[in-house]
Amino acid sequence: MAGRGTGGEAQGRHLIAGEWVEGEGFFLSAPWTGEAQEFALGSPALVDRACRGAEADFGAYAALSREERAAFLERIAEEIEARGARLTEVAHRETGLPPARLDAERGRTTGQLRLFADHIRKGDYLDRRHDPALPDRKPLPRPDLKLVQRPIGPVAVFGASNFPLAFSVAGGDTASALAAGCPVVVKGHTAHPGTGEVVAEAIRAAIVALGVPPGVFSFIQGGDRKVGEALVTHPVIRAVGFTGSLAGGRALFDLCARRPEPIPFFGELGSVNPVFLLPAALAARGAQIAEGWAASLTQGAGQFCTNPGLAVAMDGPSADRLAEATTAALAKVGPQVMLTDGIAQAYREGCHRVASAEGVRALHETRPEGRNATPLLYEVTGEHFLRQPHLAEEVFGPLGLLVRVRDGEEMLRVAEAMDGQLTATLHLEDGDMDLAQRLVPVLERKAGRLLANGFPTGVEVADAMVHGGPYPASTNFGATSVGTLSIRRWLRPVCYQNWPEALLPEDLRPAG
Incomplete structure (x- = not known):
């Protein structure tokens, strides 16, 4: 028998500009364990209500000081932590992710909220510039020019399936947009509606406690495609943050581009994250590389964007040993629960x-069944790989493909044939430097993050992190969805010429 909501105040409803509201129907969750529950369906009418609330309160929220916004972010983190045990229980039931993984992800979620609080307090992100007036300059005087980054307005965020906390309701997109001074309208993911609801409760509690304008945040539960379409095409939405499939993201990207006033769509869509195993490294530590690749490939049932x-290696005895060692490592990995039945299919x-x-x-072939994933490993020659572009497309899960190339020239051709990636990795030793120097210029154009002698799963939330890349890894190669640089997606520069000091934004006024 289906239950209603997750208990507590929300009871399966939407949070629209500070108020819990009903939908125009209900959908049933599909939890990994326990009974299904009813959650209110989203609708274009609810999207309109949430967006209008965001626009109405944008001016008041943008006018808050950086210290006030930082305190808001920190309070959200505290409210999430206060619901920690409940969040883990609900998210585990819905997704099947282990409690330890969810606890760690909650820490990442609250950590990045606090990181953005510190970041905006410092103020460096504002990129403040001042060219003083030169009234005596010949042949023409120069006016006084001041520049600062300003928030763009309401932002739409789509919750991700694979990170129910860190990339969803209060994840990096939401945290960075709120830090920038932008209200956020979140479309929750149907894979974990109860988890999203609990996080929305935490954000609402922070809004109430600090007296933040309520339109700064709305949470709309899942619905059909019309809900997402209504959100990205609503005239008050100024930008969109999305993590998900290439097909779904591209459809939303195209909608954003076709609007009467196009807006930026910051979508993270897909990546196979190639690992290039150079000859000296493979000969020296092939067994160690095999263990690391198998562990990274199967981490979280392979449900990581990184x-x-x-893996690309030159054919020969070292590649043979790598294949054998990777197969042996994967044989030790049992079935793992995937996030949804659809992802498993x-x-x-x-x-x-x-x-x-x-x-x-x-090389290692299993039979994944139901909602479980089991690892698989295949190999192919570089010649066959280059003739079949679909082999370079992402398979979301613990599947590995070893590409055996004839020589360094064919390895370069494989690198050149790759689409845009989130990451690209080189395993190398001193004897590999000549080939590495030829690969690096190619990989710099292909990926947002380059790694040496490691594996890409595990994305540090930090100032220097880039989690993005050329299409189809993301739709904007100049942006990142992880790290403090991600705040730039929700800002635009404004120049004030000969502007009265009393009318300047607070961040451009002299201290004192």
Whole structure:
């Protein structure tokens, strides 16, 4: 028998500009364990109500001082921590993710809220510039010019399936937008509606405690495609943050571009995160590399956007030993629960697509069933790989493909044939530097983050992190969705010429 909501105040409803409201119907959750529950369906009418609330309160929220916004972010973190045990229980029931993983993800979520609080207190992100007036300059005087970054307005955020906390309701997109001074309207993911609801409760509690304008945040539960379309096309929305599939993200991106006034769509869409194993490194520590690749490939059932699904190595005895060692490591990995039935089905279809390609040979083949994922490993020659571009497409789950190339020239051709990636990795030793120097200029154009002698799962939330890349890894190669640089997505520069001091934004006025 289906239950209603997750208990507590919300009871399966939407949070619209500070108020819990009903929907126009209900959908049933599909938890990994326990009974399904009813949650209110989203609708274009609710989207309109949330967006109008965000626009109405944008001016008041943007006018808050950086210290006031920082305190708001910190209070959200505290409210999430106060609901920690409940969050873990609900998220584990909905997604099947282990409690330890969810506890760590909650720490990342609250940590990045506090990181953005510190970041805006410092003020460096404002990029303040001042060119003083030169009234005596010949042949023409120069006016007084001041520049500062200003918030763009209401932002739409789509919750991600694979990170129910750190990339969802109060994840990096929301945290950075709120830090910038932008209200946020979140469309929750149907994979974890109860988890999203609890986080929305925490944000509302922070709003009430600090007297923040309520329109600064709204949370709309899942609905059909019309809900997402209504959100990205609403005239008050100024930008969109999205993490999800290439097909879904591209459809929303196209909608943003076709608006009467196009807006930026910051979508993270897909990546196979190639790992290039150079000859000296493979000969010196092939077994260690195999263990690391297998561990990274299967971490979290392979449901990471930085999952290293592709390894490229020169054919020969070292590649043989790598294949044997990786197969042995994967054989020790049992079934793992995937986030949704749909993701599990897509994984099985992706495995079939790879297995049935010309020239592909199975090294470790299992039979993933139901909502479980089991690891698979295949190999293919560089020649066959280059003839079949679909082999370079992401399979979301613990599937690995070893590409055996003839020589360094073919390895370069494989690198050049890759689409945009979130990451690219080199395993190298001193004897590999000549080939590495030829690969690096290619990989710099392909990926947002380059790694040496490691594996890409694990994305540090820090000032220097770039989590983005050329299309289709993301839709804006100049942006990142992780780290403090991500705040720039929600800002635009404004120049004030000969502007009265009393009318300047507070961040441009002299201290004192």
